[in-house]
Amino acid sequence: MEKVDFSDELQLVAFSLAGEEYAVDIHYVQEINRLLNITRVPKAPYYVEGVINLRGNVVPVIDLRKRFSLPPRETTDRTRIIIIKVKDITVGIIVDGVSEVIRIQSSAVEPPPGLYGSVDLDYIRGVGKMDDRLLILINIEKVIDLEALAEEE
C-alpha cells in the first residue's frame, strides 16, 4: 500500500517533462538550480547523468527523462536540476523546466489510473487535479531506488 498524505493540503513543486506536468512534494525539495556542469560517471546506472559540485558537495544527478524512458531532448535555458533530499541521500533530478509551487487539496489526488502514458506506474504516487490541469505526482523514493540502496547496506 502506498502511503498517501492525509493532511488537508499538499504543497508541490510542479515541473514539466516531455510536454506533461509533473510534481514532487515540496518537503523533498532542497533547492532548484540551473543546469550545472555535469561530470559523467562511467559504469553508473543508465539513468544517472553524472555528478555535480553543489557548493563543495558532490551530488549525483538523475536524468528523469531516461528514468521514465522518455525520448531524450537537448537542454534549453529552462532546463533545471531539482535537488532532492530523501532520508540522508541527496540527488539532483534533471527536468525540462520548473513552473511553480502549487497548493492542492489532498482529496484532489487520486491513485494512478490503470494505464498512464508511457511512464512506469511504479514511479507515480498519484494524479492531482487542479481546475483543468493534471499533475502527475512522482514517487521520488522509487525514482532514486531507495529500497535497493537500503538493501545494499
Added chain:
Amino acid sequence: MDMSQYMDMFMEESREHLQALNQKILELEDNPHDLGILDEIFRSAHTLKGMSATMGFERIAELTHEMENVLSVLRGAQVAVNTAVVDLLFRCLDSLESMVDSISSGDTGNADVSELTTLLRKAGQGELVAADKPKESIREASKVSEPVQPDLPTVVDGIEVLRSFEINQYDLTLLQEAQRKRYDAYHIQVELDPGCVMKSARAYMVFRNLEEFGEIIKSVPSSQELEDEKFDLSFEVVVVTKEEQERVLHAVDSIAEVRVKSITPVNLKEVKAQEAQDNDVPQAVKEPSEPINENAALLKNRTTTEAKSKIKGSQTVRVDIERLDNLMNLVGELVINKTRLEQISTTNSVTELNETIEHIDRITTDLQNVVMKVRMVPIEQVFNRFPRMVRDLAKELGKEINLIVEGKETELDRTVIDEIGDPLVHLIRNAIDHGVEMPEIRRQKGKPLESVVRLVAKHEGNNVVIEVEDDGRGLDPQALKNKAVQKGVISAREAEQMDDQAAINLIFMAGFSTAEKVSDVSGRGVGLDAVRTKIESLSGSVEIETRINQGTKFKIRLPLTLAIIQALLVNVGEEIYAIPLGTIDETTSIIPSHIKKVQNQEVVLLRGNVLPLVRLDNVLEVPKTIEESEELYVVVVRKGEKKAGLIVDSLIGQQEIVIKSPGKLLQGISGIAGAAILGNGHVSLILDVGTLF
C-alpha cells in the same frame, strides 16, 4: 527516562576510563607504593561506576564497585599490591571492556561477574596472594603479625548531619591523612536559589571557589551528577583546607544565587564510618586505637602524591567528525571561489582588488591549515593500548619484553588513526612472537635477557612514519626463499635470481608464515599481506630493515591525511581523471607500433620488462573524440608487486585534491575511488587503480 541520547557519550567516556585504568594499573605494577597512581585508578573506577549506574548497567556498576572496595583497601595499605591482585584487576578490566563492547553492539552488557566479584572480595581481605614471587617484597603492612585489619576509627555517635553522608573507607583515609597534616575539614550544605537556572554552573563555581584553597574530598551527589544537573536545589560537600571557617563560608556565599545552609567542622574522632550496606568489607569494625597508629606510621612512609596528582581538566570540546567534514567542505568551497576571484582580477587588473585578493588568499590558506589541524588526533590513542597488550603477551609466552614507545604526540588524521590500529597490533604481536627469542636462547647468544621492542612515531616530510622494531633474531633471506619455494609461492629458479631485499619482502606474500608452529599469538593465517594491503589502502607503504640476530624494523609510511591527497590529473578523451600519486611509479610515452599482444592482452616492453597496458578510454567508456596520436602517454601504476601502464590522452599535472564521496547512489562503482572538486569548480573522478587490472 530516555538515556539513548547519552549513550554515545557513555560509550566514549567509559572507553577512555578503561584505557586510563589499563595504563595506571600497569604503572601500579611497577610502583606498587605510589599512592598517587592508586588515587587515579580509584577515581577512574569511581566515575565508571557512577556513569554505568546512571545508565542502568548494573553489572558494570557492581563490578566497578567491588574493584573500588579492593582499591580502597589497597590504598589504606591493609593489603599489599601483588601480581595476583594486579592480574585480577586486569581481568576485571577485560570483563568491563567486553561488557562495554556488548552494550555498543546493542546488548544489555550484563555478563556474569560473580566469579570476579568473589575473587575481588577475597583480594579485599588480603587472601589473594601471588602464586609467583611478587615483584617487590610484599608491603610491610602484611608483615604485621595479626591478620590484616581495615583501619576504622573509633566509633562515637557522630554529628547528625553526617548521617546522611556515606563516608566510606577511602574518604576516611583521606580525612585521616588530612588531619594528620593539620588540615581542617568542613561539611557544607549548599542551597541554590529556587529560581536559579544552570544549576550545574553554580555547583561548578562552588567547587572552583573551594578548590582555590582546599580540596573537596566528597560531595553528595557526586561531582559527576552535579555536572549533569542530577540534583535538586541543594548538595553537600566535605572540603579539607587550612583556611578559617569564615573564609570557606565566604567563598561559597559570595556566589550569586548560592546560599550556605550550614557549615560544620568535621572532627575525625566523631566521624562515624557509615558504610553503605553493600560496601561491606567483612570484620570491619573491631580494634580501634592500635592499628590506627601503626597504619599512620606506615602511611607516612609511603609516597604521597595526593594533592599534586589532581588531574588538571584540559579545555576541550568534543565535536562530531561530520561537522568537521562540513567545515572542510566550506573551506574547500572558499578556496575554489578564491581561485575564481583571482582569475577575474587577472583579466581586469585593479590594484585594490589584487591587494584584497592576496589578503583573502592568505586567510584561506591559514584557515585550511587550521581546519586540517583540527582533524588531527595524536597517535597516543592507538599506542596507549599496546603496553597492556605487550605485558600480557610477554607473560603468556614467557619472554621478557621492554616496550619503548616514542612520539606518542605525533598527530595523524582521524580517519587514519581509526584504521591503523589493527596493522600495528599485528606487527607488534609478530615482533614479540616471532622476532624476539626465548630468554634461554638469548642467553646463549649473549644478548641481554630482556629484549627491547620499540614503537616509534615521527614526522618525515609530509608523511608520518611509524616504526615497530625488535632486537630479536632478524629475518634470514635464505630461509625465507627456501620456505617460499617449499610453499610453492615462487619457483626455485625465481628464488635464485632474487636479491636479499626481495627475499625479505616475500613475507608480505599471501599464505606465507615463517613460524614453525602456529601459536595462539600470531600466525593464524592472516599474515603480513593483510597488513600491507591495509596500509596501502591508506595510501601508505611498508618497508623492512633486518639483520640476522640483531633484529627487524618495520617502517610504515603514511600520509598525514586521507582527506587531501596528491594526485596526477590526466585527460582521457575530454574528461579529466585524477590518479593518486601514491600509486604511480612513473610516467612515460610509447609509440603505438611498439604495442604487442600477448594472449589478447596489450603489452609493451619497458626497459626489458613486460608491462601490461590498460586503455583507460575503453575501461571508462569515454566517448572517442581524439585521434590516436603518434605518441601515447602511459602512467605506470603499481598494485603490490604488479604493475600496469594506463594509457591516457594527455597529462595535465600534479595537484592537491580533496577527496569527496560521490554519494550513496554511486557507491561501489568499480574503477572509481571517489570524486574531487577542481579549481574551476568542476568535479573530477579519482581512479581506483587497484580495480583496474
